[in-house]
Amino acid sequence: MPQQSVVIVGSGLAGYAVARELRRLNTDIQVTLLSADHGGFYSKPMLSNALATGKTPDSILNAEAGKMADQLNIVIRPYTRVDAIDAVEERVLLENGERLGYGRLVLALGADPVRLAIPGEGADEIVSVNDLDDYRHFRERIEGKRHIAILGAGLIGCEFANDLAAKGYQVSVFDLSPQPLGRLLPEQAGQFLQEKLALAGVNFLLGKTVDKIGKTDGGYRLFYQDEQFVEADVVLSAIGLRPRIGLAEAAGISVKRGIQVDRYLQSSIQNIHALGDCAEVDGKVLPFIMPITHAGRALAATLAGTPTRLHYPAMPVLVKTPGCPTVVSPPDPHMEGEWQIETSQDGVKALFQDAAGNLLGFALLGTATSERQTLTPRLPPILA
Incomplete structure (x- = not known):
């Protein structure tokens, strides 16, 4: 394979951002893109509000792998897993035993859902949503x-909760x-969000952990404080994500929370780059659309011959909770x-300011979201 060839491992937003x-x-x-799944292109953030927007799993898929390969004039290999990286020979070892050479290797591996070690016979049937097949x-x-029970009241948990409640689920x-x-969120803002989503039909059990998940006829019983319990038909875990670092770590690439890269998205081993949910850029792991978009653009320029230092402007996060x-x-x-x-009855405006x-x-939150465009230019860049 030519020295200038690029192999991208991962077909999520990050992998496709670089390829495009x-x-x-x-x-x-x-350019060769290796995908562990079907390799089609879709927007993963759409999964948490697809019910209310009327999107089916089939309609979420923008284009299948073959169509994307034609559009971008690249090679896409679906259902192709990478078992190891040989950084000395600059090859990746595939699950089928093939050794594929690269000039530059891009790791866009994504992240895995965090799974809590919860006892009980129902714990093994907890569902998580991390890709289109999961969804x-x-x-x-x-x-x-x-009745759907959700573990985790973070961003994804709240988005799924609002989406499910909007379609009539308990x-x-x-x-x-x-x-x-x-x-x-600061405390007052969190309380406001809780109140508004409660009005939308979401029941929060906060300050509580699930101690055990048992099974009932066709459902589950989630035990918490003092043997209290909630019965549910499905349990969804939305605890958070853990960057996929195992492949890089086994190859001798420096990792901490994520695969460590510099502002050029260069890892500790020459010609191996990382971006997206698996990457830690200057100590920051930012699993959101805008950081991925900026990183993809900067890395593509570097791969094309113009070394480009990554810059993160202020990038507010839109939480997809129409109820609030x-x-x-x-x-x-x-x-x-x-x-x-x-605070007001209709919104919360919380500003974090220094002494000056x-x-x-x-x-x-609420009506205060109208001030986003006015306030964003006043924020400092995340990475200058």
């Missing part, structure tokens, strides 16, 4: 069911945090400041 941008900049570089299975499981959400979006519209730009945890919060009054972050 690289092909836009250069039509000659040979298809989830939709089949909830068909004709009534929804119970467990989280150890005393409020939903506990890592993103929410936009948040969480402050860097290392920055010193205080929340200044204004500089805006370092915000949380806007």
Whole structure:
């Protein structure tokens, strides 16, 4: 394989972002994209609000692998797993024993759902949604069911809860945090979100952990504090994601929370790059659409011959909870400041400011989301 060839491992938003941008900049570089699944292109963030928007699993898929290969003039190999990376020989070892050479290797491996070690005979049947195949299975499981229990009141848990409640499901959400979006919102904002989603039909059991999941006839019994329990037809885990670092770590690439890369998305081994949910850029793991888009554009330019340092502007996160519209730009945890919060019946405006009054972050809920465009330019870049 030619030295300039690029092999991309992963067919999610990150992998396709690099392929699309690289092909836009250069039509000659040979690009091979390896996908562990069907390799089709779709927007993973759509999965958490597909019910309310009327999207079926089939309609979420934008294009199958063959169509994407034709559009981008690249080679796409679906259902192709990489077992190991030989960084010395610059080859990847595939599950079928094939050794595929590369000039540059791009790891867009994504992340795996965090699974809690919960005892009980029903624990093995907890569902998680991390890709389109998972979502298809989830939709089949909830068909004709009534009560869905969700483990986790973070961003994905709240989005699924709102989506399910909007379609008439009874929804119970467990989280150890005393409020939903506990890592993103100040207390008053979290309380406002909880109240609005409760009005939409979501029952929060906060400050509580599920101690055991038993099975009933056709459903599950989730035990929590003092042997109290909730019965549900399906249990969905939305605890969070853990970057896929095993393949890189086994190859001797430096990892911490994610695969460590510099501002050029270069790993500790020459000619191996990483981006997306699996990557840790200058200590930051940002599993959101906009960081992936910026990283894909910068890495494509580098691969095309123009080394490009990654820059992250302020990138507020839109939480897809129509029952309580929410936009948040969480402050860097290392920055010193205080929340200044204004509340009303219809919204919450929370600004995180330093002693000089500089805006370092915000949380806007309800009608206050209208101020997003005004406030965002005042925020500092995430990576200057």
